Amino acid sequence: MSIAIKGGNIFQNSRPFFDEKMKFPSLEELTIINLRGIAELWHLANVEDEFPAFPNSENPGDSDALFNNKVALPAIKHIKMSLVDGLQKIWGSHLDVRSFNELESLDIKFVEKATKAFSLDAIQRIRNLKELNLQQFQLTGQFIERVGFYNDEVENSVLLPQLRNLKLDSFPQLKRIPWRELTLQNLRCLQISEIHDLTYLFPASICKRLVNLEALRVYDCHKMKEIVREELGDANTVEVKVVFPHLNFLRLSNLPAFQSLGSDNVILEFPSIKEVDFDKFQNPILWDLLQKLKPVKELQLGRCESLFELHDLKGRSSTMLPRLRNLTLSYMDNLQRIPWMIFPIKNLRYLKISYIHGLKFLFTASMCSEGFAQLEEIHIQDCKDIEQMLAQESIEDTSNNAAPITVVLPRVKIIKLYYLRSLRSFSSENYEALEFPSLEEVEIKEYDKEYFDLNTVIKKRCTTRLCYAR
Structure with a gap:
């Protein structure tokens, strides 16, 4: 069973919904969106009162809670709140022992000027919470309020012992995450932004x-x-x-x-x-990070504009990322050629290059002879200047009427080329030939068929998908 409450001022010109003694034994999910007039999710009211006193005002006080101890939610597992104007705290003190014992996930987004997130007493009681997601949370006070507790009580408390996933996004005034107060032994996934x-x-x-x-x-x-x-x-x-x-x-x-x-x-x-993704890092820092992550099998680098400076590290690159299998490079406009010497290309299985607009080619013949023997998939997308996959070593090589070189990538099975409008060939004319004896699938989108003829570059029969030929 689930309930969704959407829109309006819940306290204006009316009594609250949940003010009599009632129980929701089957309610497991509650969604609250775009409500005004709620100061907190749960509040302790006088049990002997028939109705708690809630002011009919547009600026409710601390007592304006969606629930109080006259409402029992013994089976509630999931709570989502978004755009709740006026929310000052999630839970105050003295949480009802009948409610929230089965709560597994709490997702709260877009809260302005909350004075605190939880009281220590309340957070001690939600012991089965597995996922906590707080986003766009303008917290002006403490994340966990300790009022009424001695330091030894705080240190000996067990808070959120089942927590698996924690996401904290956009806390402009939060200077410290209360790690010491939380039980972290079961935490699996953490996102901070x-x-x-x-x-x-x-x-x-x-x-x-x-x-x-x-x-x-x-x-x-x-x-x-x-x-x-x-x-x-x-x-x-x-x-x-x-x-x-x-x-x-x-x-x-x-x-x-x-x-x-x-x-x-x-x-x-x-x-x-196993997997590392770095975005927007400068060269010295990037090198330091990669040196400490040798077991990595999958690496993604995005917007690392100084990557081309790593050419200078060629002599020190042999021990870096020896287990690397998958490599993704993206959003580096100043990169004109990929410094393959810094990567252990002999074991590389998967390669994806995207949004590197200064790149004109992918490989050279000598680089292919040194590595890529295990490469199985090649994906290239939105590199507007790339003309060919395999380029000549230098201009001088062509002046000596050198015999054509055949470069073989023996295990490549899949090639995907998307939106490469300057693509003319897989290799330079009359110099290198590029062959894929194990090729099974080719997919090309947005190419110029006047300059690029797939039949001349793919000699092995395989599945081909050509889209948006011009």
């Missing part, structure tokens, strides 16, 4: 509790310098080892102040890391 006052994500001392963290995403945090920091600061010269044993996915995007995964005295290890 647009919390601009955070200078680091985790203190080193709590990382040992993140034993089951599998996916970490951090976006658009303008002051963030590190993921892990040792709290004692620069005065502490003792190195601290931090291991994320099950982290397999990491995405960092648009962190302009970012310096390193860990502060100087923190040694980080990611033994299970």
Whole structure:
């Protein structure tokens, strides 16, 4: 059973919906959208009153709650709230023992000027919560209010012990995430974005509790310098080892102040890391990050405009990312050629290139002879200047009437070429020939059939799909 409440001022010129003693034994899902006049989700009312007192005003006080202790929600599992104007806090103190015990997910979006998120008493009671998603949350006070509790009570409390997924998006005034108050042993997925006052994500001392963290995403945090920091600061010269044993996915995007995964005295290890996605990083930082992530099998780099400077790192690249299988490069307009020497191309299986408009070709013959023996899929999309996949080594090579070179990519099965309007051939004329003996499928969209004839470049019979030929 589910209930959706949408639109209007719930307290204007009328009594609240839920003011008598009632029970919803089968209600599992509640959606609240675009309501005004709700200060909090649940509030303790006088049980002896027939009706609680709610003012009929456009500026309700703290007592204006959607639910009180006269309403029992024993089976509620999912709550979604969005555009609730006037919400000051999610839960105050003294949460009813009859309600919210089965709550598994809480999703709240677009809240302005909330004084706090939870009271400590309330958050202690929602012990089965597995997913917490708070977005566009203008919090002016504490995330967890400790009023009425001593420090030892806070430290010994067990908060959200079943939490698996946590997403915090756009908390402009939040300076610290209350990791010490939360039970993190079961946390699997964490996403943090647009919390601009955070200078680091985790203190080193709590990382040992993140034993089951599998996916970490951090976006658009303008002051963030590190993921892990040792709290004692620069005065502490003792190195601290931090291991994320099950982290397999990491995405960092648009962190302009970012310096390193860990502060100087923190040694980080990611033994299970498989997929990494970096967006908007500068060259020295990018190199440092990649050096610490050797187990990575899938790498995505976007908007890393200085990637071409990594040519200078050729002598140091042999040990970088030895297990890399999938590579995706995108949105680097200044990149005119891909510095393949920094990647372990001998084991590469999947390659995707998109929105690199300065790129005119993909491979050279010598590079193919050194690697790509395991490459199985090639995807190229929206590279407006690319003319061919295989280019000549240099202009001097053609002046000596050198014999044509045949380049074989023995395991390529799938080729997808989308919106390459300058594409003329798979290889340069009278110099290199490119062959795919294992090719099974070719798909090309938006190509110029006057200049590009697929029959002349694909000699092996395979499935072909041609779309939007001009």
